[in-house]
Amino acid sequence: MRRRRRSSIAWWLVFLVAFLYFFVPLYATLDFSLKAKPAFAAYTHTFADAKFVGSLLYSLVVGLLTIVASLGLVVPTAYWVQLRVPRARSIVEFVTLLPFVIPPVVLVFGLIRVYSRPPVPFTHTDLGSTALLVFGYVVLSLPYMYRSVDAGLRAIDIRSLTEAAQSMGASWPLILWRIILPNIRVALISGAFLTLAIVLGEFTIASFLARPAFGPYLNLLSNQKAYEPAAASIISFALTWLAMIVIALVGRGSRTRVQVGGAH
Amino acid sequence: MSSSNNGFLELSHVQKRFAAFVAVHDFDLSAERGEFVSFLGPSGCGKTTTLRMIAGFEYPDEGTISVDEKDITHLPPNRRNVGMVFQSYALFPNMTVARNVGFGMRVKKRPSAAIKKRVGELLDLINMPEKADRYPYQLSGGQQQRVALARALAVEPEVLLLDEPLSALDAKIRVALRKEIRAIQRQLGITTVYVTHDQEEALSLSDRVVVMSEGRIEQIGTPAEIYNTPATPFVASFVGTLNLIAAKVIDAGAGRVSVDGQEIRSSKPISEARDGATVTIAIRPESVELGEAGGTNRLNGPVEDVSFLGSIVRTRIGLSDGATLSLDTFNDPNLSPAAIGEVVTTSFPPEACLVIGAGPAPEVDVVAAGV
Numbered sequence: 001m002r003r004r005r006r007s008s009i010a011w012w013l014v015f016l017v018a019f020l021y022f023f024v025p026l027y028a029t030l031d032f033s034l035k036a037k038p039a040f041a042a043y044t045h046t047f048a049d050a051k052f053v054g055s056l057l058y059s060l061v062v063g064l065l066t067i068v069a070s071l072g073l074v075v076p077t078a079y080w081v082q083l084r085v086p087r088a089r090s091i092v093e094f095v096t097l098l099p100f101v102i103p104p105v106v107l108v109f110g111l112i113r114v115y116s117r118p119p120v121p122f123t124h125t126d127l128g129s130t131a132l133l134v135f136g137y138v139v140l141s142l143p144y145m146y147r148s149v150d151a152g153l154r155a156i157d158i159r160s161l162t163e164a165a166q167s168m169g170a171s172w173p174l175i176l177w178r179i180i181l182p183n184i185r186v187a188l189i190s191g192a193f194l195t196l197a198i199v200l201g202e203f204t205i206a207s208f209l210a211r212p213a214f215g216p217y218l219n220l221l222s223n224q225k226a227y228e229p230a231a232a233s234i235i236s237f238a239l240t241w242l243a244m245i246v247i248a249l250v251g252r253g254s255r256t257r258v259q260v261g262g263a264h
Numbered sequence: 265m266s267s268s269n270n271g272f273l274e275l276s277h278v279q280k281r282f283a284a285f286v287a288v289h290d291f292d293l294s295a296e297r298g299e300f301v302s303f304l305g306p307s308g309c310g311k312t313t314t315l316r317m318i319a320g321f322e323y324p325d326e327g328t329i330s331v332d333e334k335d336i337t338h339l340p341p342n343r344r345n346v347g348m349v350f351q352s353y354a355l356f357p358n359m360t361v362a363r364n365v366g367f368g369m370r371v372k373k374r375p376s377a378a379i380k381k382r383v384g385e386l387l388d389l390i391n392m393p394e395k396a397d398r399y400p401y402q403l404s405g406g407q408q409q410r411v412a413l414a415r416a417l418a419v420e421p422e423v424l425l426l427d428e429p430l431s432a433l434d435a436k437i438r439v440a441l442r443k444e445i446r447a448i449q450r451q452l453g454i455t456t457v458y459v460t461h462d463q464e465e466a467l468s469l470s471d472r473v474v475v476m477s478e479g480r481i482e483q484i485g486t487p488a489e490i491y492n493t494p495a496t497p498f499v500a501s502f503v504g505t506l507n508l509i510a511a512k513v514i515d516a517g518a519g520r521v522s523v524d525g526q527e528i529r530s531s532k533p534i535s536e537a538r539d540g541a542t543v544t545i546a547i548r549p550e551s552v553e554l555g556e557a558g559g560t561n562r563l564n565g566p567v568e569d570v571s572f573l574g575s576i577v578r579t580r581i582g583l584s585d586g587a588t589l590s591l592d593t594f595n596d597p598n599l600s601p602a603a604i605g606e607v608v609t610t611s612f613p614p615e616a617c618l619v620i621g622a623g624p625a626p627e628v629d630v631v632a633a634g635v
Contacts, residue, residue, distance in 0.1 A: 160354035163321055164412075166341040167348040168368030168419055182358040 026237065033230035042227035052232065055217035062130065062213065063199035066137040067192045070145045073138065078149045079180060082158055096146040099139055104204040111136055112208065129209050136205040141195040148194065152187025193243040200236055272297035272455050273423055278327035280313055287313045289479040291327070298453040300446070302466035305476035306502070311459045315425050318457060320344050331422050347416030351428040353408040355400040361411050362396040368419035386414040389448060406437040413445065417452065424449070424456045430465065442469060463503050467491060475499045497620040500546045507547045507589050513537050519614065521545060524583040528561040531614040536621055543619050549578065551616030552591035554602065559613030563589055567602045577601055581610055
């Protein structure tokens with residue numbers, strides 16, 4: 001009994017330390033953002049700034065495009081690897097981890113060097129640069145997106161489900177669309193929101209490609225203003241939490257539990 | 265080992281390799297329309313690989329597969345009209361029972377009224393009309409497998425394939441569902457291939473059983489043929505329980521051998537070995553009787569053990585050199601079993617004594633073996 005109480009105290013201690021570690025800086029930022037006079041001035045100024053809304057919307061659109069491109073690349077790849085070439089899984093995992101060891105600054109210089117001259121002069125137009133930004137973000141989000149999708153696929157028996165659908169006449173696109181995607185919905189949403197969080201906070205690639213994204217805007221703001229950057233950080237944090245709540249709500253409706261045995 | 269040509273489902277000289285490993289070797293089968301055929305064998309014998317080749321999930325390296333005289337060897341699975349039931353049920357977790365059952369028909373773009381009607385019929389067939397709106401996770405294992413069966417039948421397949429469909433269920437449900445599967449198969453008259461490693465399942469369900477070992481067909485026959493006249497030592501040892509006893513050939517032409525110095529006779533001449541050689545003989549426990557009324561062959565020895573197996577009492581008789589002979593009798597409460605150590609006479613007919621090969625007995629699950 002005493003041992004159980006001791007482990008319970010230890011658990012609460014760890015929780016308290018983690019809570020303080022995460023929330024003290026957040027509280028400090030919030031507190032600092034509220035010091036502007038009159039009250040909430042930092043927030044009203046931030047919302048009144050057209051560049052705030054513009055950069056946030058730009059990053060949201062780029063984030064959505066990144067999610068679509070990333071899902072289009074990762075889902076069929078992870079599905080095929082698990083179904084047909086499971087031995088290649090470790091290689092694919094290694095490739096998806098590369099963004100952790102290759103700094104974004106190296107990635108963006110590589111992209112600029114390759115795609116700023118004919119035959120693929122992406123950087124010559126705004127649309128091309130935005131496309132390049134999306135490509136860069138797809139690479140950056142790979143570790144998170146692949147892991148989410150892979151975990152989702154591993155939670156279901158994709159081989160049997162695929163073969164069952166095939167035996168009933170379903171084609172590959174139909175199987176992916178009607179069977180696989182609905183059953184890894186929560187994993188897809190998790191990967192999507194992680195990707196969105198990365199895109200909203202990313203600075204290096206957007207800055208070097210001279211894109212009007214939210215990361216460079218925050219950086220610029222912090223060089224010019226005192227309280228507004230803190231307010232913008234709190235707003236972006238609130239948006240991220242909103243996204244997490246959406247994941248939790250959507251995931252609660254999941255019907256992907258599978259009973260493997262039992263009797264009535 | 266091959267069977268007659270021009271069947272409804274034909275597998276001809278089918279072979280499948282995985283790298284250097286030959287999973288299925290020269291497989292020939294001809295199943296009639298409406299026939300229930302089981303593939304029986306231990307794990308890794310190639311039965312599931314053969315089934316998967318019929319389904320189109322694997323392609324043979326050699327040979328052909330045809331259904332109703334149409335070559336389907338290289339057709340992808342979604343273009344074969346074959347229904348499949350999996351060991352893991354493989355119900356779509358995101359769909360209700362009704363939508364699972366109707367999936368194949370929706371893929372084939374059947375009218376929604378026809379789909380609704382057919383789903384209703386099939387749910388009636390599996391006695392689950394009230395579960396149409398349930399999700400798979402809300403069903404028991406047995407119910408899920410019944411839904412999987414209905415789903416496979418919904419598209420009116422030419423051939424129904426079942427890959428160890430009952431092995432994830434408990435014993436009582438297994439027996440009940442086994443009867444249901446057979447009843448539905450008979451009612452619909454659908455050609456069915458059933459994979460199992462459970463001999464009782466194969467023998468009780470099938471019109472014919474294909475016994476397989478190490479990628480090869482050991483024997484194709486009716487359950488009675490497989491059980492009563494096994495073609496190879498493997499079949500004899502894999503199907504049912506039996507005594508495998510080493511014996512010395514006295515007169516091969518007359519089928520006379522010596523066990524423990526006691527002479528017995530087989531109903532057939534011994535072609536596997538010459539006089540003086542050692543052979544393995546197989547005797548089913550239920551063919552042997554206590555006393556002299558069981559047949560002209562006699563073996564005497566002390567009772568080593570008596571075990572009650574419910575309706576059966578199994579008595580083990582000691583022979584020399586550690587060999588034993590087990591015999592099964594019905595459990596009759598009015599008769600007292602033989603006493604341990606009591607020397608008894610057992611008897612069995614020459615027809616029950618099968619010579620299944622020269623040399624030592626195979627290492628399998630048997631009730632008695634030895635020299």
